[in-house]
Amino acid sequence: MRTIMIKKEILEVGDKVMVSHTFQYNRDAGSIGVLIGIDKSGFKPYIVKLDDEEIKCFYESELEYKD
Secondary structure (H helix, E strand, C coil): CCCCECCCCCCCCCCEEEECCCCCCCCCCCCEEEEEEECCCCCCCEEEEECCCCEEEECHHHEEEEC
16 A cells, blocks of 8 residues: 655644654654644654554654655
8 A cells, every 4th residue: 555645734633643754863764653642842742652652752843744
């Protein structure tokens, strides 16, 4: 199945996202996850539960919306 990446203006809780790149070691690049929270007061406000059940935080610029 082929997936087409599209840019979305605003990410919302429940959106499926892909980690496009990271500023720290590029370890999570290419990972797929679901946005489970947004903490605007946080340093990395987007809380994502990755497919391997790990929960991490990212900058908006590190994520791409995955349809």
